[in-house]
Amino acid sequence: MEIVVCLKRVPDTAEAEVKIAPGEKEIVKDRLVFDINEADNYALEEGLLLKEKFGGTVTLLTLGSKESEDVLRMGLAKGADSAIRLYDEKFSNADGYCTARILAQAIKNLKFDLILTGCIASDDGYTQVGVTLAELLDIPHASLVTGLEIKDKIIKVNRELEGGLLEVLEISLPALLTIQTGINEPRYASVIGIKRAGQKEIKVWGMNEIGLKEEETGEKGSKILLEQVFFPPVGKRAEILQGTNEEVSAQLSEIFKTKGLL
Amino acid sequence: MNREIFVLIEHRQGEIRDISFEMLTKARGLAQEKQVKVCALLFGTNLENLIEKTTSFADKVLVVEDKKLENFNAECYQRILANLLPQYNPFLTLIGHTAFGVDLAPSLAAQLNFPLVTDCVDLKWEDERLEAIRQMYGGKVNARISLMEASSYLATIRQAAFPVGEGNLKAEVVKIESLLEEIAYRKFIEYLEAAVGEVDITKANTVIAVGRGIKEQKNLALVEDLAKTLGGVLACSRPVVDAGWLPKDRQVGSSGKTVKPKLYIAIGISGAFQHISGMKNAETIIAINKDPNAPIFAEAHYGIVGDLFKVVPVLKEKIAEIKR
Ligand SMILES: Cc1cc2nc3c(=O)[nH]c(=O)nc-3n(C[C@H](O)[C@H](O)[C@H](O)COP(=O)(O)OP(=O)(O)OC[C@H]3O[C@@H](n4cnc5c(N)ncnc54)[C@H](O)[C@@H]3O)c2cc1C
Ligand SMILES: Nc1ncnc2c1ncn2[C@@H]1O[C@H](COP(=O)(O)O)[C@@H](O)[C@H]1O
Numbered sequence: 001m002e003i004v005v006c007l008k009r010v011p012d013t014a015e016a017e018v019k020i021a022p023g024e025k026e027i028v029k030d031r032l033v034f035d036i037n038e039a040d041n042y043a044l045e046e047g048l049l050l051k052e053k054f055g056g057t058v059t060l061l062t063l064g065s066k067e068s069e070d071v072l073r074m075g076l077a078k079g080a081d082s083a084i085r086l087y088d089e090k091f092s093n094a095d096g097y098c099t100a101r102i103l104a105q106a107i108k109n110l111k112f113d114l115i116l117t118g119c120i121a122s123d124d125g126y127t128q129v130g131v132t133l134a135e136l137l138d139i140p141h142a143s144l145v146t147g148l149e150i151k152d153k154i155i156k157v158n159r160e161l162e163g164g165l166l167e168v169l170e171i172s173l174p175a176l177l178t179i180q181t182g183i184n185e186p187r188y189a190s191v192i193g194i195k196r197a198g199q200k201e202i203k204v205w206g207m208n209e210i211g212l213k214e215e216e217t218g219e220k221g222s223k224i225l226l227e228q229v230f231f232p233p234v235g236k237r238a239e240i241l242q243g244t245n246e247e248v249s250a251q252l253s254e255i256f257k258t259k260g261l262l
Numbered sequence: 263m264n265r266e267i268f269v270l271i272e273h274r275q276g277e278i279r280d281i282s283f284e285m286l287t288k289a290r291g292l293a294q295e296k297q298v299k300v301c302a303l304l305f306g307t308n309l310e311n312l313i314e315k316t317t318s319f320a321d322k323v324l325v326v327e328d329k330k331l332e333n334f335n336a337e338c339y340q341r342i343l344a345n346l347l348p349q350y351n352p353f354l355t356l357i358g359h360t361a362f363g364v365d366l367a368p369s370l371a372a373q374l375n376f377p378l379v380t381d382c383v384d385l386k387w388e389d390e391r392l393e394a395i396r397q398m399y400g401g402k403v404n405a406r407i408s409l410m411e412a413s414s415y416l417a418t419i420r421q422a423a424f425p426v427g428e429g430n431l432k433a434e435v436v437k438i439e440s441l442l443e444e445i446a447y448r449k450f451i452e453y454l455e456a457a458v459g460e461v462d463i464t465k466a467n468t469v470i471a472v473g474r475g476i477k478e479q480k481n482l483a484l485v486e487d488l489a490k491t492l493g494g495v496l497a498c499s500r501p502v503v504d505a506g507w508l509p510k511d512r513q514v515g516s517s518g519k520t521v522k523p524k525l526y527i528a529i530g531i532s533g534a535f536q537h538i539s540g541m542k543n544a545e546t547i548i549a550i551n552k553d554p555n556a557p558i559f560a561e562a563h564y565g566i567v568g569d570l571f572k573v574v575p576v577l578k579e580k581i582a583e584i585k586r
Contacts, residue, residue, distance in 0.1 A: 122400060
């Protein structure tokens with residue numbers, strides 16, 4: 001089975017102090033720690049598991065700067081066969097649609113039975129690129145996948161709906177799945193794997209290599225435009241208890257007591 | 263702008279989902295400003311009951327009935343909409359940013375070449391143009407988005423972003439013939455209900471929830487102790503379940519359980535909207551987080567900004583003391 005996995009390198013902002021960059025189009029990124037997007041790590045693992053079961057290859061694809069090669073190397077270290085980074089000055093500021101378009105154009109040059117993406121990127125949160133990519137490649141898709149089984153060109157998938165309900169459905173290969181977190185247990189790369197991956201070549205494809213026109217990429221090829229980023233308006237906010245751990249604990253206990261919660 | 267606003271009604275297992283009424287309400291507000299009409303799109307089988315519930319929220323309901331539409335199927339919906347939208351030419355179509363909508367809207371938009379803005383928490387008019395507000399970086403920043411000039415637009419709407427207004431309209435109901443052919447590649451098999459576990463967190467008066475901030479499975483004991491002292495149950499955010507540290511039936515949020523306890527304590531949880539939607543109706547919400555800007559503090563009533571590993575043991579002791 002020929003499998004393509006799309007990976008994105010994203011900043012970890014859950015614990016970081018986020019600042020808005022001058023121009024108000026972006027956040028300040030230089031002090032942030034970057035890693036593979038959470039859902040993509042599960043998509044990668046699913047690709048590796050399927051390769052182990054059915055044979056074939058796993059090809060990694062990312063659209064991003066030179067630093068994004070970190071996530072490709074990590075994927076290679078875990079057992080992927082090859083990696084391609086899509087980069088061109090003209091690609092920058094692509095929205096979700098245009099990102100899918102660039103990925104689609106690159107994938108047209110590859111052999112594939114199955115494409116895996118994450119269901120959502122934790123930075124932009126579009127939840128859009130995977131399903132758009134499927135349409136542009138004219139193949140069936142299923143999103144938010146938390147379980148799958150492949151038999152004779154048919155994939156049976158579990159999609160996760162609200163409230164813990166699952167939708168079970170069947171689609172035929174070739175297909176695209178957007179993978180939800182928790183579907184498997186992502187492995188860690190071995191030391192030997194990391195060493196080997198360091199020597200592997202990562203191909204870099206630009207506009208000419210994949211055959212897109214300038215007006216089809218970047219901001220020009222996008223359908224939406226980010227005008228401004230800003231902090232969410234402070235509406236209601238918790239009363240923050242002040243003092244030492246002892247003091248705040250005492251205050252909280254008092255609140256529990258008066259509200260009859262003990 | 264003098265064209266209609268369409269809203270795709272989402273329903274499952276015979277029930278219209280809340281998001282549909284939230285979208286109809288928002289659409290009505292947008293439509294009133296431009297003196298245009300709101301049209302609900304309702305697809306399925308045996309729809310009489312659902313049509314009745316929709317008519318008071320729209321000016322028109324377009325109905326497509328077909329056996330193949332019994333369960334949500336992105337392929338069928340996409341085919342119908344790809345036919346219908348260019349024909350009726352609405353200015354804007356709203357779809358829920360739900361498991362249903364995220365499976366449909368992106369491919370539909372790509373097929374029709376319409377701009378799509380996803381997961382909107384607000385939409386407003388800027389003269390004749392539409393502007394969207396959506397969140398990025400787990401809710402830490404908002405983004406103002408404009409859409410490129412096009413013949414028609416799509417937006418997916420976050421659940422619970424808009425209140426449900428009063429339904430006092432009387433829609434004209436228009437049935438249109440389904441031209442749906444055989445389903446080509448996507449076969450619905452069944453719905454699987456979540457497995458029932460040993461503890462039902464939805465029944466508890468006190469829920470102590472732990473998130474990724476706990477770092478390791480062995481640290482759960484710390485929070486479990488606090489839960490015991492308070493006489494509450496232990497629950498969690500999604501990453502704790504994904505890591506296999508707690509079973510799925512302990513997960514609070516849109517893809518887990520919705521709880522309404524008297525007391526909810528969120529420990530090491532950032533407050534992503536998918537988590538918030540499962541606990542925002544708790545009577546008293548406490549958040550313990552080391553990041554003063556964590557979105558959870560916008561939802562909590564009281565907050566402690568600090569290291570959970572230092573705060574939780576002290577808090578547990580204080581409560582044990584009072585109880586003695
Ligand atoms: C379709 C879909 C459905 C989803 N459904 C759900 C759902 O049902 N429920 C759910 O919870 N999530 C759900 N999610 C995931 C959600 O988007 C978030 O990723 C998740 O809620 C984050 O969990 P968290 O807050 O525990 O982790 P993080 O966002 O990583 O936050 C960890 C927090 O811990 C704090 N912290 C770290 N160390 C300490 C310390 N020592 N002391 C104090 N604080 C500390 C950090 O400041 C941070 O705020 C869903 C996502 C998708 C795409
Ligand atoms: N720049 C990118 N490079 C490679 N894959 C991407 C990129 N952006 C998004 N994706 C894929 O699309 C998924 C959904 O992203 P999004 O639609 O932006 O939330 C991600 O989890 C990735 O698998």
